[in-house]
Amino acid sequence: MQTSFRQYRSEAASHSHDDFHQIIIADLGMLELEVEGRGGCVSGRRLAFVPAGDTHAYRALGMNRFLVLDVDIDLAAQTGLERFWYQAGASPYLEVGAGYAGHLTGLLQGLEQKRVISRIRRFSPDGQGRLQSENLSLRHVAGIAVCENTFADDAFVCKTLGEVLCHSAATQTDKADAGSMIPMRLQRLLAWIELRLSEPVGVPEMAKITAQSESALFAAFQKHLGTTPMRWLGEQRLQRAYAMLNDPQNTMPLGDIAREVGFTDQSAFSRAFSRRFGHAPIALRRRT
Incomplete structure (x- = not known):
């Protein structure tokens, strides 16, 4: 699983990825999304689950930061994350139960601390006086500044995500389902x-x-x-x-x-x- 904290630009961009699902969690600001023609947003307790292969467009205005989890298809199946998503309504946009907002906070804080530790360990001598990157890399994808961190505890992340998805419901863009609230x-x-x-x-x-x-x-x-x-x-x-x-x-x-x-x-x-x-x-x- 690849975890990263990302800042999105105000210019709209789009892409798709065939070999992994993507889960987007808000840390700051709002991200506008359109997944296969279905519009929505990520902010607060509202997260996005973008299925592998689905084309999605995105943009954000102002200051923003999001935790993005690229979950391999096999891993999602093995850990039950895909099944939990279907049980939650199989919508790209899910509302996390109020009582489980703390899980999102714990996930954000835990991965942020690992990111900071990875940054501290970012460079090490290679024996010839040159510096080698360690654990952390910075790259740019269309419209996104990505700070990648491969130093995450996948078991903890998957378990926490499973509990979050178990207590989430598909968001209704037109009419709220009172029975699920x-x-x-x-x-x-x-x-x-x-x-x-x-x-x-x-x-x-x-x-x-x-x-x-x-x-x-x-x-x-x-x-x-x-x-x-x-x-x-x-x-x-x-x-x-x-x-x-x-x-x-x-x-x-x-x-x-x-x-x-x-x-x-x-x-x-x-x-x-x-x-x-x-x-x-x-x-x-x-x-x-």
Whole structure:
């Protein structure tokens, strides 16, 4: 998988690629797209999934930056990303559930930190006094400035993307499908929780915030997010921790990071992190 942060020009351009799908996530600004005649845009929680072989035109106005993931067709099939996309409606434009916006943030932050580390390692002597490029290259594609980074953790990226696509829905350009949208009071609860990941939050308090019974809260989470309230909360905490550990400027001790994401016991935090990401938090810090 090739990952890159790209800045698009205001002049319209178009192309297609046959051997990989492309996923575009907004970090800054808005990108106008037309995929095989279907118009839309990428901004905020709205991302694009451009299937391999589809011709797409694009342009952006003003300052902008987007994370672009070139996902090999075989990899997309093996990891289920293509299947998740079909389940989400098979539209080029998908709206990520409000409760999963943190996944996009964690992905952007994690890959940005790897990009910075790659830039630091960009040059190394070749033994004859010349400099060789390492991990990072800069190239220009029609209308795009591309900063490529091959130093990404594909397994983590695919897993995060799978969860994002699982909780996304095709955007409606003319009429919104009310049945697929997260109720406003649930959206307010998710935003409220994301600001309080370091605090003890329980189901009774969540139910009170949404003015409904605990059983109704569980039903709402299962219907709109496909999980339980506490599992969703635990995922947000671990995603926040992953982003913090990926930040080379963050020198907080592991115990402080654990408390920052709502764990009072560092050992419990390490176990939960290892189950979720396949390695201990200290291993991620050493790698970065």
